[in-house]
Amino acid sequence: MGVRRSFTFLLRPTRKQAAALAACLEDHRVLYNAALEHRRTAYRRAGVTVRYGDQSGELKHIRADDPGGQGRWSFSSQQATLRRLDKAFAAFFTRVREGRTPGFPRFKGRGWFDTVTWPKDGDGCRWDCQPEHPSATYVRLQGIGHVRVHQHRAVKGRVKTISVKREGTRWYVILSCDDVPAGPLPQAGAAVGVDMGVASLVTTSDGDSLDNPRHLASSAGRLAVAQRALARKKRGSRRRRKAVARVAALHAKVRRQRLDYAHKAALTLVRDYDVIVHEDLRIANMTRSASGTIERPGRNVAAKSGLNRSILDAGWGVFLRVLAHKAESAGRELIAVNPAGTSRTCSRCGHCAKDNRRTQAEFACTACGHTAHAT
Structure with a gap:
């Protein structure tokens, strides 16, 4: 039986394609915020609940009124962005019903919207669409073109959805695949x-x-220097944007x-x-x-x-x-x-007591005397 897995690859866009990717991301962010404002305004002024179906039906009129902007991107990818907002509202109402902190959906500022999804391979996008170049892999995206992919491993299963994500100055393509072979390992007997x-x-x-490699701790010195440099920059300046990018790149490396x-x-x-x-x-x-x-x-x-x-x-x-x-x-x-109680329970005799764990690093059972390192 196959499983569902995702494969992430680095994109190698040209300068023109990188600008188009940024424009695509920005237009989807604007669409998300406009849809959120539509829902808020309709409920505040008329008590009307706007749902995904209503906004999806209006999408064709938005595209027709803005052919050089929203109209140049895939209709399915824009529907996926509206579904993303709909899921945010569904999660909000779930938290309200369960008595948790609600967390009303927020507007997405620049830098807080980094992913665009095409829900079906072949609908506004196509994976590995140039087989005449066997040494290179490309993904075709509507409004952007054929973008080269650094494919470092084979893709298994059937490609279902394609997403593009920005991390700092890098762009990634994420393939969600169904029916990926499980590949069980031989029995280890342990x-x-x-x-x-x-x-x-x-x-x-x-x-x-x-x-524990402590990646963040090992990068703490470089991060501190970069963050102090960021704090000295004037808000809205070009130098501040570069400093923000340096800090983000360091955090991305740690991740x-x-x-x-x-x-x-x-x-x-x-x-x-x-x-x-x-x-x-x-x-x-x-x-x-x-x-x-x-x-x-x-x-x-x-x-x-x-x-x-x-x-x-x-x-x-x-x-x-x-x-x-x-x-x-x-x-x-x-x-x-x-x-509950696992750090105080003796693995030899099963005795559970607070006194078994006198220090954070050492375990000593008060019943049978069994000792162990408790890290």
Whole structure:
């Protein structure tokens, strides 16, 4: 049975194509904001709820009135942008019903809208559309042309959707593919439990550990220099835009390094074990600020802030997401367990007590005397 996977490749646009890609992204951002304003105004003035079907029906008139702007892009990609807004509203109402912080959909400023999606290969876009050039791969995008792709690995399955994303000065194409072969690995005959940490990214029940590279910490010096330079620049100036781009490039590099290491670490585990058990961590709750309020200020705010930074730098969420995908493809079983009490429970006798974990780094069972490293 095939699975659904995405493949990300770097684009190599010409200068003219890069300008066209930027214009496409900007027009889709304008469309998103206009659709959001339409919904807000209709409800505020007349109590009318505007839905996706209404705005999709008006799209053809918008395109006809602006042939050199909105009319030059794919109709399907613009519908995908309207669906994106519709999903934002659906998520907003879900949070309201569940009593969570609502988070009303916001207008997208420059730099906060970086992706355009074509929902079907062949409708306004075409993947690998120039087979007469076997040594090169291209993607055709309506209004932009044939853009060269740096394809570093084979695409498997059936291409379903195509997205273009901007990260700083780089452009990427993302292919979402169905029916990708799973490719199960041979049975390893072993099971393991893993513990996430900041001293080591992963510590297994066998006593092995995978290092935490601390990519953000290693780039902290360069980031501090770039951010201080940014703070000195005048808002709206050309130099400030360049300084913003430098800071964004450094953060993007850290993100790519973290993802690359997560893939390598996850692959190590799925090759060696048939069953992998991990804690079902609520990372958003764990990294919540301890500052509190003016009336009830938090305690140990600086220490909690440092711990939050270390957890986010370790990239637990990225690692667990990648591990889930690799386990599914390799035919491994991944089990998430309730983390309550797991750090205080003895793996030898099962005794659970607060005194078992006297320090952050050491575990000593008060019942059977079993000791272990607790990172």
